[in-house]
Amino acid sequence: MPDQVVFAMEVTLNGLMAGVLYALVALGFVLIYKASGIFNYAQGVMALFAAMTLVGIMEGQVPFSHLINAMFGTDVHHFGWHLPGLAAILLTMVVMVALAWCVQQFVMRHLVGQEPIILFMATIGLAYFLEGLSDLMWGSEIKKLDVGLPQGLNEMIDNATYNIFGYGFFIDNLDIVATVIAALLVIALVAFSQYTKEGRAMRAVADDHQAALSVGISLNFIWVMVWSVAGFVALVAGIMWGTKSGVQFSLSLIALKALPVLMLGGFTSIPGAIVGGLIIGVGEKLFDFMIGPLVGGATENWFAYVLALIFLVFRPQGLFGEKIIERV
Amino acid sequence: MKKRLTALALGALMAAGPAMADLVFPSLSYRTGPYAANGIPFADGYADYFTLLNERDGGIGGEPVKMIECETGYNTEKGVECYEATKGEGALVYQPLSTGITYQLIPKATADGIPVHSMGYGRTSAKNGSVFRNIFNYPANYWDGASVAITHILNAEGGDLSGKKVALVYHNSAYGKEPIRTLEELAKKHGYELTLLPVDHPGQEQKSQWLQIRREKPDYVIMWGWGVMNQVAIQEAVNIRFPMDHFIGIWWSGSENDVLPAGEKANGYKALTFHNFGSNYPIYADLKKYVYDAGKAAGAGDQSGTVLYNRGLYAAMLAAEAAKTAQDIHGTKAITSQMMRDGMEALEMTEEKMSALGLPAFGPEFKVSCENHGGNGFGAVSQWDAAAGEFKMITDYFQSDQDVLNPLISEDSSAYASENNIEPGCN
Numbered sequence: 001m002p003d004q005v006v007f008a009m010e011v012t013l014n015g016l017m018a019g020v021l022y023a024l025v026a027l028g029f030v031l032i033y034k035a036s037g038i039f040n041y042a043q044g045v046m047a048l049f050a051a052m053t054l055v056g057i058m059e060g061q062v063p064f065s066h067l068i069n070a071m072f073g074t075d076v077h078h079f080g081w082h083l084p085g086l087a088a089i090l091l092t093m094v095v096m097v098a099l100a101w102c103v104q105q106f107v108m109r110h111l112v113g114q115e116p117i118i119l120f121m122a123t124i125g126l127a128y129f130l131e132g133l134s135d136l137m138w139g140s141e142i143k144k145l146d147v148g149l150p151q152g153l154n155e156m157i158d159n160a161t162y163n164i165f166g167y168g169f170f171i172d173n174l175d176i177v178a179t180v181i182a183a184l185l186v187i188a189l190v191a192f193s194q195y196t197k198e199g200r201a202m203r204a205v206a207d208d209h210q211a212a213l214s215v216g217i218s219l220n221f222i223w224v225m226v227w228s229v230a231g232f233v234a235l236v237a238g239i240m241w242g243t244k245s246g247v248q249f250s251l252s253l254i255a256l257k258a259l260p261v262l263m264l265g266g267f268t269s270i271p272g273a274i275v276g277g278l279i280i281g282v283g284e285k286l287f288d289f290m291i292g293p294l295v296g297g298a299t300e301n302w303f304a305y306v307l308a309l310i311f312l313v314f315r316p317q318g319l320f321g322e323k324i325i326e327r328v
Numbered sequence: 329m330k331k332r333l334t335a336l337a338l339g340a341l342m343a344a345g346p347a348m349a350d351l352v353f354p355s356l357s358y359r360t361g362p363y364a365a366n367g368i369p370f371a372d373g374y375a376d377y378f379t380l381l382n383e384r385d386g387g388i389g390g391e392p393v394k395m396i397e398c399e400t401g402y403n404t405e406k407g408v409e410c411y412e413a414t415k416g417e418g419a420l421v422y423q424p425l426s427t428g429i430t431y432q433l434i435p436k437a438t439a440d441g442i443p444v445h446s447m448g449y450g451r452t453s454a455k456n457g458s459v460f461r462n463i464f465n466y467p468a469n470y471w472d473g474a475s476v477a478i479t480h481i482l483n484a485e486g487g488d489l490s491g492k493k494v495a496l497v498y499h500n501s502a503y504g505k506e507p508i509r510t511l512e513e514l515a516k517k518h519g520y521e522l523t524l525l526p527v528d529h530p531g532q533e534q535k536s537q538w539l540q541i542r543r544e545k546p547d548y549v550i551m552w553g554w555g556v557m558n559q560v561a562i563q564e565a566v567n568i569r570f571p572m573d574h575f576i577g578i579w580w581s582g583s584e585n586d587v588l589p590a591g592e593k594a595n596g597y598k599a600l601t602f603h604n605f606g607s608n609y610p611i612y613a614d615l616k617k618y619v620y621d622a623g624k625a626a627g628a629g630d631q632s633g634t635v636l637y638n639r640g641l642y643a644a645m646l647a648a649e650a651a652k653t654a655q656d657i658h659g660t661k662a663i664t665s666q667m668m669r670d671g672m673e674a675l676e677m678t679e680e681k682m683s684a685l686g687l688p689a690f691g692p693e694f695k696v697s698c699e700n701h702g703g704n705g706f707g708a709v710s711q712w713d714a715a716a717g718e719f720k721m722i723t724d725y726f727q728s729d730q731d732v733l734n735p736l737i738s739e740d741s742s743a744y745a746s747e748n749n750i751e752p753g754c755n
Binding site for chain 2: 007010011014018066069131132135139140141142143144145146151152153170172241244245246248249250252253254257285288289292296297298300301302
């Protein structure tokens with residue numbers, strides 16, 4: 001088999017894995033949009049906040065320590081414990097639920113019935129607030145995140161592909177873990193929305209707020225729940241991306257990777273986020289591999305958007321999005 | 329009543345107006361946003377040095393220093409706004425701390441007669457002071473960095489790079505593209521093959537670039553990164569098991585922030601530098617006594633001794649020494665920005681001077697002149713020791729290839745001069 005074909009296969013596999021990571025970010029957007037029609041600009045910052053909180057809890061960091069020390073002249077930084085990853089994840093989830101409650105109680109509840117653009121603007125404000133809050137709570141230094149996920153070359157795939165093609169493929173163990181977790185997450189989310197009372201209530205709210213209210217569904221509860229689930233997805237995305245690059249403020253920029261995925265997969269479909277992520281991941285990697293060298297490289301960022309725009313020409317609602325028909 | 333109001337208004341005016349006797353050093357810092365982790369230690373070091381001078385010496389030459397900090401968020405537009413907002417305060421020199429902001433400030437600061445010091449960044453050809461009269465980039469610039477990296481590789485390979493492959497992983501921006509021309513010229517001279525691998529901002533996803541490195545197996549990888557790009561690149565290099573001692577970053581890719589997320593496996597990663605590391609210098613005793621223990625440390629006071637804190641300290645030290653030189657030249661303590669420019673142009677950093685300042689052997693010796701605003705182009709190579717958790721110098725300071733660089737600087741600065749109708753000269 002020609003070398004270029006073998007290399008293209010490796011690139012494709014890595015593209016699929018990268019796509020899963022993009023989809024993890026996109027899922028959070030889809031959940032909130034589906035349930036409340038809000039495009040949550042703060043989803044990337046939520047991933048940052050979740051990851052910073054996770055590291056802070058694991059390392060026993062005192063939240064707001066710089067502020068406390070500056071105000072009271074103390075010198076407290078750490079509680080002196082180091083929590084295992086799973087316990088820290090659970091505690092972080094509690095914080096994310098509390099955040100969801102605060103968002104609903106102090107922001108969204110007051111904006112019920114407003115135009116979508118108002119809600120969108122509110123999430124922009126929320127993004128800036130959360131970014132500042134993360135900084136104030138946990139500091140702005142880059143933190144190493146290690147919840148025990150494997151990283152680096154997968155030896156088995158390397159050896160197996162070497163025996164077949166005479167060239168060992170590089171697949172990152174972390175990407176494999178991310179793929180498994182994303183698959184489980186999607187199954188869990190679909191099962192939750194299809195087979196649980198709360199999930200069905202969430203879908204009812206998504207279809208028609210007023211009709212849902214009229215049958216006794218609490219909008220407040222559903223929206224807190226949706227923001228909590230989005231917070232959980234943000235935590236998963238934050239763990240995966242934070243393990244790759246360290247937990248730092250650039251994590252909030254991963255939202256940029258989710259936008260073409262959403263455009264392509266549709267804003268209202270959970271499977272769409274996954275399929276969109278995979279198409280974007282493979283598309284951008286293969287394009288960069290084949291065309292990149294001819295145009296000076298660094299094609300991935302813009303090609304993802306071009307690819308999404310091409311799909312939009314044919315399916316404006318995205319591959320899996322709901323077609324909006326407005327009758328006059 | 330009218331008299332009281334007039335007196336109050338006058339008092340308020342006097343309090344609000346700039347104290348013109350102070351030596352004003354604006355600090356265009358970035359303590360927020362994606363690059364805050366790097367901006368904070370530099371800003372803290374810069375501020376702490378001036379605090380030390382005020383507390384210990386009563387300022388520079390007895391004239392108090394006033395540092396005005398303005399948050400840029402590493403954003404070019406905000407950086408220019410900071411410049412406009414602070415220049416009226418009697419600013420003596422600007423350290424933009426961003427290549428993008430530096431490019432914007434070159435014409436503005438030149439027109440306003442305020443010097444700019446872009447230490448280890450900015451427009452490389454500003455080294456030619458006969459064209460860039462107000463811009464300084466001592467002690468080293470990007471092209472020096474590229475040449476120092478290649479010289480280091482050359483030494484490691486026994487003086488022969490023919491047939492070797494060198495890859496440049498760079499931030500796809502004006503900053504990241506700076507070394508390309510130099511590396512191409514050096515490739516012609518030494519016979520290595522250069523591969524260019526751009527990474528788009530912010531650089532969180534670099535799988536394509538590192539798969540290519542794994543396929544093509546370059547002998548060395550040089551990196552021109554910033555922010556998250558550095559951490560991801562080092563992690564990806566670890567993942568593909570690229571030998572870390574063959575991976576060399578520019579000085580903006582060589583802080584603790586860049587290597588710590590990759591853990592133990594980042595051990596051996598190399599980075600260039602133009603100043604030393606750690607806190608084992610006499611000046612730190614003074615900093616402890618007059619700044620830290622007095623509760624006057626900038627920020628959270630937790631950055632002391634880090635690579636970028638030391639860089640901020642070094643930048644402030646060079647600014648203060650230039651101010652002293654200006655005071656000596658003009659025979660006045662209350663210098664203006666034009667006098668400061670003269671001081672910068674006459675600055676000479678010697679080992680004797682650095683030792684007297686409590687920073688022995690902290691940086692290379694150099695002398696600035698009208699023709700040479702960039703120093704002598706000396707740099708060194710450091711290596712990350714993961715067990716010790718610190719970068720360690722593994723070479724002395726050595727000079728970049730001036731035979732290759734000087735014609736490039738001359739060519740680029742001449743082009744700038746003709747585009748902007750500047751008559752080069754030193755008078």
